[in-house]
Amino acid sequence: MRVYEVFVKKDGRNEFRHVGALEAATDELALVLAREAYLRRAEGDRLWVVRRDHVVAAPGDFVDPNADKPHRHHDGAAVAARRMAARQSPG
Amino acid sequence: MARSWATMEDFEAFLDDGGLVEADDPMPDAYRQAVFAFIEMHANSELMGGLTERDWIPKTPGLRHKMAVLAKTQDEIGHGHLLYMVAADLGVKTRVEMLEDLFAGRSRFHNVFHYRAVTWGDQVAIAFLVDAAALISQQAVFKNCSYGPYKRILRRIIAEEGFHMRLGEDRMLRIAEGTDRQRLMFQESLNRWFWPALQLFGPDSESDDVLLRWHIKSERNEVLRDRWVQRFVPMLQSYGFTIPAPDMRWDAVTHRWDVGPIDWEPLKRTLAQGGPDSSRRIREAAGSWSRTAWVRAALSADLSDNGVADNCAGNGSTSTGGS
Numbered sequence: 001m002r003v004y005e006v007f008v009k010k011d012g013r014n015e016f017r018h019v020g021a022l023e024a025a026t027d028e029l030a031l032v033l034a035r036e037a038y039l040r041r042a043e044g045d046r047l048w049v050v051r052r053d054h055v056v057a058a059p060g061d062f063v064d065p066n067a068d069k070p071h072r073h074h075d076g077a078a079v080a081a082r083r084m085a086a087r088q089s090p091g
Numbered sequence: 092m093a094r095s096w097a098t099m100e101d102f103e104a105f106l107d108d109g110g111l112v113e114a115d116d117p118m119p120d121a122y123r124q125a126v127f128a129f130i131e132m133h134a135n136s137e138l139m140g141g142l143t144e145r146d147w148i149p150k151t152p153g154l155r156h157k158m159a160v161l162a163k164t165q166d167e168i169g170h171g172h173l174l175y176m177v178a179a180d181l182g183v184k185t186r187v188e189m190l191e192d193l194f195a196g197r198s199r200f201h202n203v204f205h206y207r208a209v210t211w212g213d214q215v216a217i218a219f220l221v222d223a224a225a226l227i228s229q230q231a232v233f234k235n236c237s238y239g240p241y242k243r244i245l246r247r248i249i250a251e252e253g254f255h256m257r258l259g260e261d262r263m264l265r266i267a268e269g270t271d272r273q274r275l276m277f278q279e280s281l282n283r284w285f286w287p288a289l290q291l292f293g294p295d296s297e298s299d300d301v302l303l304r305w306h307i308k309s310e311r312n313e314v315l316r317d318r319w320v321q322r323f324v325p326m327l328q329s330y331g332f333t334i335p336a337p338d339m340r341w342d343a344v345t346h347r348w349d350v351g352p353i354d355w356e357p358l359k360r361t362l363a364q365g366g367p368d369s370s371r372r373i374r375e376a377a378g379s380w381s382r383t384a385w386v387r388a389a390l391s392a393d394l395s396d397n398g399v400a401d402n403c404a405g406n407g408s409t410s411t412g413g414s
Contacts, residue, residue, distance in 0.1 A: 001390075001391070003176075019247075020173055020176060020177075020243075020244060021176045021180070022172065022176060023176070023186060025390035025391065026390075029390070036165070036169065037169050037172055037173060038173075038247075040162075040165065040166070040169070041251075043247075060094070060115075
């Protein structure tokens with residue numbers, strides 16, 4: 001038996017979402033089991049199963065450096081203040 | 092996010108702050124064991140409940156209800172499997188070890204599945220009262236559960252249990268509107284199932300219950316039990332049924348029903364696999380497992396057959412399509 005991760009997507013709008021896992025002997029059976037365990041009531045119209053040992057997972061701290069990059073955001077407050085100031089100062 | 096907790100105090104502070112634990116987090120072993128035991132019992136109960144439901148597929152009256160019972164059976168077995176995967180990822184036991192323990196009577200399942208459903212009225216009482224009790228418990232776990240994978244899988248389980256409860260209410264109403272004989276049948280079922288359903292919530296929570304401290308459960312057993320009593324006692328009475336609790340009284344001050352003293356001995360017996368139907372239930376479940384051994388053996392053989400199975404899955408069936 002292999003462990004598979006199950007991903008489901010609902011209509012044209014949303015991303016594939018991880019919904020859970022299952023054990024199956026083959027890819028084909030994994031699809032059947034995924035449909036019967038996770039998609040009994042039209043929870044999605046597209047289905048991926050991925051063998052867990054094929055998932056390349058980042059180490060726990062791999063994405064941490066990007067948690068502190070304020071220069072990659074702009075909250076707009078400074079721009080709004082400047083815009084306001086520009087509007088109020090005579091031409 | 093890499094994280095670890097140097098001490099139990101740090102870990103508990105994380106939980107108190109609403110933190111969610113994931114399967115690959117370095118959680119304290121006591122927490123791992125507690126959350127595993129809780130999910131394993133839930134998984135076992137879903138599976139045993141599904142087998143009970145299955146027994147009634149041939150006997151369910153009417154095609155529409157028969158189809159609904161088929162769907163419910165598949166839901167319950169399905170819930171068991173989703174939960175076994177979540178439990179297995181904690182690394183305490185494998186999925187097969189959990190199943191083997193269940194079928195050997197070495198692990199527990201909910202008290203209500205240690206009783207026999209004798210009539211169709213019993214099935215209605217189970218679908219209505221027991222599913223409602225399970226739903227109230229699961230909603231309280233879902234609301235604030237600190238173990239992320241369990242919380243996420245509970246969302247889908249709760250949605251489906253809601254269908255079951257509504258189905259139970261539909262059936263109960265049909266019986267309530269039925270003949271005297273049907274009403275008597277349901278009253279007898281109520282007499283059999285009221286107390287086991289109420290005992291599903293367990294005795295009052297201990298003050299040092301780790302399930303509460305670690306936010307695996309979010310509400311005390313007695314609070315959940317009372318919620319069920321206040322909802323179902325008046326509802327059943329309004330349809331003309333009698334609650335089989337001779338000491339029950341209406342408290343005019345608090346405006347609440349008090350069911351009186353609860354005998355916890357029947358619950359204790361079920362936890363020791365000594366309920367009225369425990370041995371037959373476990374034997375039946377073990378029989379299903381051993382009769383299907385050839386399927387598992389065939390699948391394992393297929394897997395070792397040098398990629399034959401992989402080839403047959405490759406014929407476009409895994410196409411992901413555009414998105």
